[in-house]
Amino acid sequence: MTKPVMLDRRSFLVTTGTVAGGFALSLTPALAQQRAGAIAELNPWVVITPDNVVTIRVATPEIGNGAMTQAALAIAEELECDWSTIRTEQASTTRDYLSYGGYSPIHPAAAFFGGRSTMGQRTKAMQQVGASARERLKAAAALRWNVAASDIVAEKSTLTHSASGRKLTYGDVAADAGKIKLAAEPAIRTPDQWKRLGKTSPSKLTIPQIVNGSGIYGVDVRVPDMVYAALRQSPVHGGKLKRYDESKIKGMPGVLAVVTVDPDEPRGVAMMSNAPYGYAMTQPRAAVAVIAEHYWQAHKALEALPIEWDDGPGAAWPTTQKIQDAAIAALDSDDNARSEMIVGDVSGIATAKKRVEQTYLTPYCDQAPLEPLNGTALVTRDRVELWHGPQNTQQAFWVASDESGMVPERVFVHQTLVGGGFGRRLESDDVRMVVAVAKRFPGRPVHVIWSREEMMRQGKYRPVVAAKLTASLDEKTGLPTAFVAKQASRGHYPRFADTAYFMGPIPNVRIDARELPFHVEPGPYRGPGYNSYAFMQETFIDECAQAAGVDPLDYRLRLFRDFPNPGWVKSLEDVAKQANWGKKLPKGRAQGLAISAWGLNGQKTLGTVVAVIAEVSVTKAGELTVHKLDASFDCGRVMNRDEVANLIQGGLIFGLNMALNEEITVADSRIVEGNFDTYPMLRLRDAPEIAVHFGGLSGLDRYSEIGEPPVGTAGPAVGNAIFRATGKRLRRQPFLKQDLSWV
Amino acid sequence: MALEFKINGKSEAIEVDPETPLLWVLRDHLGYTGTKFGCGIGQCGACTVHLDGQATRSCQISAADAAGQPIRTIEGLSPDSSHPLQKAWIEMNVPQCGYCQAGMIMAAAAMLETVHNPTDEDIDGLIDNICRCGTYTRIRAAIHKAAAEARKA
Ligand code: FES
Ligand code: FES
Numbered sequence: 101m102t103k104p105v106m107l108d109r110r111s112f113l114v115t116t117g118t119v120a121g122g123f124a125l126s127l128t129p130a131l132a133q134q135r136a137g138a139i140a141e142l143n144p145w146v147v148i149t150p151d152n153v154v155t156i157r158v159a160t161p162e163i164g165n166g167a168m169t170q171a172a173l174a175i176a177e178e179l180e181c182d183w184s185t186i187r188t189e190q191a192s193t194t195r196d197y198l199s200y201g202g203y204s205p206i207h208p209a210a211a212f213f214g215g216r217s218t219m220g221q222r223t224k225a226m227q228q229v230g231a232s233a234r235e236r237l238k239a240a241a242a243l244r245w246n247v248a249a250s251d252i253v254a255e256k257s258t259l260t261h262s263a264s265g266r267k268l269t270y271g272d273v274a275a276d277a278g279k280i281k282l283a284a285e286p287a288i289r290t291p292d293q294w295k296r297l298g299k300t301s302p303s304k305l306t307i308p309q310i311v312n313g314s315g316i317y318g319v320d321v322r323v324p325d326m327v328y329a330a331l332r333q334s335p336v337h338g339g340k341l342k343r344y345d346e347s348k349i350k351g352m353p354g355v356l357a358v359v360t361v362d363p364d365e366p367r368g369v370a371m372m373s374n375a376p377y378g379y380a381m382t383q384p385r386a387a388v389a390v391i392a393e394h395y396w397q398a399h400k401a402l403e404a405l406p407i408e409w410d411d412g413p414g415a416a417w418p419t420t421q422k423i424q425d426a427a428i429a430a431l432d433s434d435d436n437a438r439s440e441m442i443v444g445d446v447s448g449i450a451t452a453k454k455r456v457e458q459t460y461l462t463p464y465c466d467q468a469p470l471e472p473l474n475g476t477a478l479v480t481r482d483r484v485e486l487w488h489g490p491q492n493t494q495q496a497f498w499v500a501s502d503e504s505g506m507v508p509e510r511v512f513v514h515q516t517l518v519g520g521g522f523g524r525r526l527e528s529d530d531v532r533m534v535v536a537v538a539k540r541f542p543g544r545p546v547h548v549i550w551s552r553e554e555m556m557r558q559g560k561y562r563p564v565v566a567a568k569l570t571a572s573l574d575e576k577t578g579l580p581t582a583f584v585a586k587q588a589s590r591g592h593y594p595r596f597a598d599t600a601y602f603m604g605p606i607p608n609v610r611i612d613a614r615e616l617p618f619h620v621e622p623g624p625y626r627g628p629g630y631n632s633y634a635f636m637q638e639t640f641i642d643e644c645a646q647a648a649g650v651d652p653l654d655y656r657l658r659l660f661r662d663f664p665n666p667g668w669v670k671s672l673e674d675v676a677k678q679a680n681w682g683k684k685l686p687k688g689r690a691q692g693l694a695i696s697a698w699g700l701n702g703q704k705t706l707g708t709v710v711a712v713i714a715e716v717s718v719t720k721a722g723e724l725t726v727h728k729l730d731a732s733f734d735c736g737r738v739m740n741r742d743e744v745a746n747l748i749q750g751g752l753i754f755g756l757n758m759a760l761n762e763e764i765t766v767a768d769s770r771i772v773e774g775n776f777d778t779y780p781m782l783r784l785r786d787a788p789e790i791a792v793h794f795g796g797l798s799g800l801d802r803y804s805e806i807g808e809p810p811v812g813t814a815g816p817a818v819g820n821a822i823f824r825a826t827g828k829r830l831r832r833q834p835f836l837k838q839d840l841s842w843v
Numbered sequence: 844m845a846l847e848f849k850i851n852g853k854s855e856a857i858e859v860d861p862e863t864p865l866l867w868v869l870r871d872h873l874g875y876t877g878t879k880f881g882c883g884i885g886q887c888g889a890c891t892v893h894l895d896g897q898a899t900r901s902c903q904i905s906a907a908d909a910a911g912q913p914i915r916t917i918e919g920l921s922p923d924s925s926h927p928l929q930k931a932w933i934e935m936n937v938p939q940c941g942y943c944q945a946g947m948i949m950a951a952a953a954m955l956e957t958v959h960n961p962t963d964e965d966i967d968g969l970i971d972n973i974c975r976c977g978t979y980t981r982i983r984a985a986i987h988k989a990a991a992e993a994r995k996a
Pocket of ligand 2: 520942973
């Protein structure tokens with residue numbers, strides 16, 4: 101037996117076999133081999149059939165960030181197959197469970213069925229699969245020709261014997277390759293040997309099915325005998341269902357049933373769960389659903405159904421005003437403050453000669469992915485099927501098990517394409533709701549669709565965050581000598597501490613947070629916590645620079661001059677050069693700068709930093725135009741240049757919309773906004789020119805996140821530009837609800 | 844009530860409530876799921892189809908009004924994804940999640956039927972669809988590229 105491959109702290113055996121008349125290769129956890137009852141079948145990662153097609157099983161869902169394509173690229177890096185022969189399929193969570201993590205080489209639960217595709221261990225696992233397959237194909241050809249495998253070159257799905265010029269395709273030897281035993285697994289290529297990774301940017305493999313309409317998202321699932329459900333949850337989060345009058349919709353066409361979801365009923369399976377995010381954030385809201393033969397019938401009947409609700413404790417928070425006032429008022433008391441970070445000693449701040457102090461506020465925002473929440477579930481006595489587009493398939497799998505009470509080996513999740521997530525599809529509260537409805541109508545697949553209004557009003561929002569920031573400035577340099585942040589919100593996403601400023605540049609820091617009891621539920625919104633703090637932080641630093649009388653770029657450059665990760669200074673210098681910082685502009689037109697980072701996790705050389713310069717103009721009447729956003733960044737190294745550019749462009753637009761437009765408000769304890777007429781989105785005509793520059797890259801050995809970082813930086817860059825154009829400092833979002841006029 | 848729909852050159856007669864929006868007739872009754880549901884109120888454009896050659900938000904027109912008129916959906920834009928817009932979208936890696944893109948392509952295709960060399964202002968004025976992933980930079984570039992290709996052909 102060959103030595104197992106080590107990935108992270110777990111070891112895997114490379115196992116091969118025959119599937120569909122061809123070659124199949126798996127990574128099987130060494131642990132699974134020792135356990136009785138482990139499945140004997142293969143969990144193929146890659147299958148090569150006699151027709152030369154290479155099928156790659158990818159665990160990571162494709163949510164629009166190219167994760168699936170990236171996995172294929174890492175395998176192709178080693179396998180040397182023709183790119184056009186690659187097909188991708190989603191790996192099965194059920195098989196992963198049964199094989200003790202056969203598709204999860206990092207952590208048995210979380211790592212592979214969600215998250216970032218470029219993580220080091222992930223790329224290495226995929227490369228190993230490709231390399232191990234390639235060497236077996238070569239060995240099979242060597243056997244057939246009776247030559248040494250080392251004399252064979254594998255390229256473009258063809259095996260060539262260099263001396264004789266003989267050729268075989270991968271498909272020709274696929275069946276033989278399954279029987280090959282290697283003395284040792286091949287080593288994988290190191291980054292300096294890569295030919296594709298880091299060098300090529302193929303168009304995403306999902307795009308052909310997107311542009312002809314054949315791609316299947318969750319909402320496109322059609323299975324035999326399927327029925328549709330329209331959903332209404334308690335309009336006040338945390339409320340209870342009082343009663344409904346089914347007689348009013350009796351006889352409406354197509355209506356099959358009215359079912360309810362009770363948050364208080366006992367649920368669950370008596371076993372240890374491996375749900376990556378747990379169940380606490382997935383608790384259902386009280387709900388009524390109408391089930392009908394067609395969606396429009398269900399929708400009409402639900403509209404006609406009289407329902408009465410008990411508003412519950414949410415009645416205490418009737419309006420946005422009351423919620424925001426409470427958040428700001430909470431900043432004045434330290435009684436219930438929880439300490440987040442203490443560095444050095446901030447006591448000097450109270451008596452400092454030069455002090456800056458300001459209060460900031462961000463509103464509730466909805467992730468609003470363009471595909472409304474939905475899902476299809478079939479619950480029978482002995483199995484549960486779920487067709488769904490979650491951001492993390494493993495989470496969906498466990499939640500489906502928990503809600504239905506079905507043991508995980510009898511739960512089958514069919515991952516679809518995902519029409520945007522941005523955090524809303526991460527925790528799988530939507531999966532719980534789908535299964536909760538379907539289990540009341542067992543035996544037929546139930547396709548539950550949230551209307552846009554239902555989805556927006558039943559959100560898990562970017563929380564309202566209030567913060568008071570104070571800094572003392574050095575009398576000579578004007579740089580901050582101490583910094584205090586007091587913060588209040590409901591939600592577990594304060595990330596004030598995760599920035600380079602507090603790892604040296606500002607020597608004394610204290611940050612604390614207050615938890616507020618609002619009924620409106622928070623949730624992960626692209627760059628959780630960070631999307632608020634980056635705005636506050638970078639507006640505040642700009643205010644400090646202004647108080648110090650120093651140019652905002654110089655101010656930041658001085659702060660980061662000695663920071664161990666050169667990416668901060670490089671990004672600032674690159675973006676300043678590219679955008680021609682300080683260029684002369686007419687009155688009412690100005691540039692603004694911001695820099696922020698995501699994913700540092702308290703480490704100086706981790707994460708991704710993004711520096712943005714925005715150029716805006718504001719008319720005297722207060723009409724804003726964002727002309728251009730320039731961005732430079734450092735994520736260490738780049739694996740797929742064009743995809744990185746695409747995600748930064750999109751992330752800047754997302755962050756810009758958040759800063760300019762987005763606010764969910766509350767009246768009568770209910771969410772007011774329901775659709776894009778009241779929750780506006782930027783359109784083509786509003787989108788500024790965007791330039792993504794690569795000159796900030798430090799080249800340090802990491803491939804950090806790209807999706808979240810630009811979301812935090814766009815807003816403060818624009819806000820700081822508005823200040824320089826108008827003299828108006830924006831300390832709240834969204835900007836477009838504020839008066840920007842100037843004289 | 845039985846209504847007849849002419850979709851991508853094919854006639855299909857079905858029993859349907861005449862007030863059902865065309866969007867749901869297409870998606871749920873007839874299986875043309877390439878036309879997407881995004882908002883249901885005419886805001887997002889994910890449901891854009893061609894109705895008698897005009898870009899139309901199918902959530903805003905009833906089955907009764909659409910019946911009998913020629914309808915083109917994304918599935919019928921070209922038999923083999925060879926429309927210049929489809930080719931440009933693939934080449935330029937335009938989509939992220941992709942959910943808005945069928946509607947974008949249908950809106951752009953209707954525009955290119957009459958405006959062969961669209962300016963940025965034409966694009967801004969005629970294409971009002973939402974992309975939550977923010978792929979506007981690439982959408983604009985791909986429309987220009989497809990228009991140039993179409994003019995060459
Ligand atoms: S679904 Fe028709 S415009 Fe949004
Ligand atoms: S690509 Fe996701 S909405 Fe446009």
